[in-house]
Amino acid sequence: MPLVRIRDLHLTVPSTAGPVNILRGIDLDIARGEAVGLVGPSGSGKTSLLMVVAGLERATSGSVSLDGQEITRLNEDALAKLRRERVGIVFQAFHLIPTMTALENVAIPLELAGVRNADARARAALDAVGLSHRLTHLPGQLSGGEQQRVALARAFAPEPALLLAD
Ligand SMILES: Nc1ncnc2c1ncn2[C@@H]1O[C@H](COP(=O)(O)OP(=O)(O)OP(=O)(O)O)[C@@H](O)[C@H]1O
Ligand SMILES: [Mg+2]
Structure with missing residues (x-):
């Protein structure tokens, strides 16, 4: 079983100009211990995909499972627990706490x-x-x-x- 399993993932967000289809049918498996580099032009949806896989953004449709657990079905508390225990994130803009060393x-x-x-x-x-x-x-x-x-x-x-x- 892959560590990460993504199937037919879609992310659509509303905007003043109408809905924006950011992710359109992503399929991806990542094995335990595997290092995957995601390459694409600026604005192509890399951060959006990571945010969905991290459980910080809800997919519009499709599935993401982590270790066999379907994260698209978890509630906010369960997602927070999963993130705390299983996922590390380096944000594009770091998000360090400015008042702490x-x-x-x-x-x-x-x-x-x-x-x-x-x-x-x-x-x-x-x-x-x-x-x-x-x-x-x-x-x-x-x-x-x-x-x-x-x-x-x-x-x-x-x-x-x-x-x-x-
Ligand atoms: N909340 C939002 N509302 C409308 N459009 C959005 C929203 N969030 C992201 N987008 C759009 O979705 C697209 C993908 O954004 P994303 O940040 O995932 O790109 P990226 O591949 O990480 O780019 P970069 O390499 O510059 O970091 C962009 O065109 C962006 O403008
Ligand atoms: Mg980005």
């Missing part, structure tokens, strides 16, 4: 998830992305690439089954 941005989500050695795990994740020397910097004091690496460390530190990196 690099270390806090990685460690606090781990603490909230009940990880016992959150601080050590966060330090190791930031070390893995080459940011041991930036632990106490706020996002506003980091370069774009450094912020992106903090976001990456935050996403993989909990060891999610699925890592989505926009």
Whole structure:
């Protein structure tokens, strides 16, 4: 069974100019441990697809299952639990918390998830992305690439089954 199974996925959103058909019949399987790169022009729907797979946006029709669980049928609470326990996301615009240091941005989500050695795990994740020397910097004091690496460390530190990196 693939880790991610997408079938005939459609996403249509309303706009003042009428409905916009962003995703039109996507089929995709991703195996556990597989790395998939999604390539397409700006505006072609890559972020939209990731948002649906992450459960942050509802599909209009079609199915997405993660580990055999059909996410299109889950309620908001179940989706939030699934995201917390199974999915890591690096957003295109990072979404770091501006008032927290690099270390806090990685460690606090781990603490909230009940990880016992959150601080050590966060330090190791930031070390893995080459940011041991930036632990106490706020996002506003980091370069774009450094912020992106903090976001990456935050996403993989909990060891999610699925890592989505926009
Ligand atoms: N809420 C919305 N209402 C109307 N149109 C939308 C909405 N969200 C996205 N779009 C449109 O859907 C299309 C796909 O957007 P998306 O952000 O998924 O593209 P992308 O492939 O990630 O682009 P980029 O490479 O620039 O990040 C774009 O044309 C965008 O304008
Ligand atoms: Mg995008």
